[in-house]
Amino acid sequence: MRIGTPGAERPVVLLPDGRHLDISGLTDDIDGDFLAGDGPSRLRDAVAGGRLPEIDVVGRRVGAPVARPGAVLCIGMNYAAHAAESGSDAPRWPVIFYKAPNTVVGPYDEVLLPRGSAKTDWEVELAVVIGRRARYLDSPADAPAHVGGYAISNDVSERALQLETSGGQWSKGKSCETFNPLGPWLVTPDEIPDPQALGLRSWVNGEPRQASGTKDMIFDVATLIYELSQVTVLEPGDVINTGTPEGVALSGRFPYLMEGDVMDLEIDGLGRQRQQVGQA
Numbered sequence: 001m002r003i004g005t006p007g008a009e010r011p012v013v014l015l016p017d018g019r020h021l022d023i024s025g026l027t028d029d030i031d032g033d034f035l036a037g038d039g040p041s042r043l044r045d046a047v048a049g050g051r052l053p054e055i056d057v058v059g060r061r062v063g064a065p066v067a068r069p070g071a072v073l074c075i076g077m078n079y080a081a082h083a084a085e086s087g088s089d090a091p092r093w094p095v096i097f098y099k100a101p102n103t104v105v106g107p108y109d110e111v112l113l114p115r116g117s118a119k120t121d122w123e124v125e126l127a128v129v130i131g132r133r134a135r136y137l138d139s140p141a142d143a144p145a146h147v148g149g150y151a152i153s154n155d156v157s158e159r160a161l162q163l164e165t166s167g168g169q170w171s172k173g174k175s176c177e178t179f180n181p182l183g184p185w186l187v188t189p190d191e192i193p194d195p196q197a198l199g200l201r202s203w204v205n206g207e208p209r210q211a212s213g214t215k216d217m218i219f220d221v222a223t224l225i226y227e228l229s230q231v232t233v234l235e236p237g238d239v240i241n242t243g244t245p246e247g248v249a250l251s252g253r254f255p256y257l258m259e260g261d262v263m264d265l266e267i268d269g270l271g272r273q274r275q276q277v278g279q280a
Contacts, residue, residue, distance in 0.1 A: 001057075001186070003060050011026075015047070022052060025053075030066050032070070032235060035130075035131040062108055064181075069239045070235050072238075074174065075096060078242060079245040084246070099179065099241070107152065107274070113277060119249070122154060127150065127241055130238040134146040150270060197215060202265045210245050262274060
């Protein structure tokens, strides 16, 4: 985890018993350098050796669990039911778009409606954080070795900007400020043995919206990393948003977000996040 005000977060580890340990003596931040430099293994050794001081995080802001990534790569229509509710056929190849890295905020930070927005939407997603440089992988079987961890992501989207006035580029409706709450935790792969066996859920104002599982992905995590590595270089600390299941406002079954609404998102083993909606 990363705890503190924006831009001044300090790295923390959460233990199974609920205690938090300060790891700022081990690393300045949880970022690409930490992940690529065998940071998680060094951290496990430090925890096992009792060398890290306990820290009280009560009442303190929780930041995104990784420092600002170099890239946020997103996969569109990666659940068959979501593709159908969007009025699209299941894609033959992964649909790829980017979000601005500065959209990444903490899991409990306020999400701001863009000025003039009437179609801002929620999207619970499994986020994959790259832990090792991936370039032209030979097969999807090579992908798991390049995963640094998993987290909950809310791929907030402004649908008018994304689809109606986009000019064909989805990123326009994806890159507004605060549009990627991430966390609360970065969970290392040893604790998530099968990323295709996780339940995803979301609520708006306490009312259920999404309830699905990563087993329903059209392209699984390993395939996504492999395919992305053929067209770009994935660097440690980069974030991949792997797609959202059905149950979004775009379906026409639910109203779009309004100022004052509260979003809750949850993924098995990765915790829960909550944001209140404000106005830019």
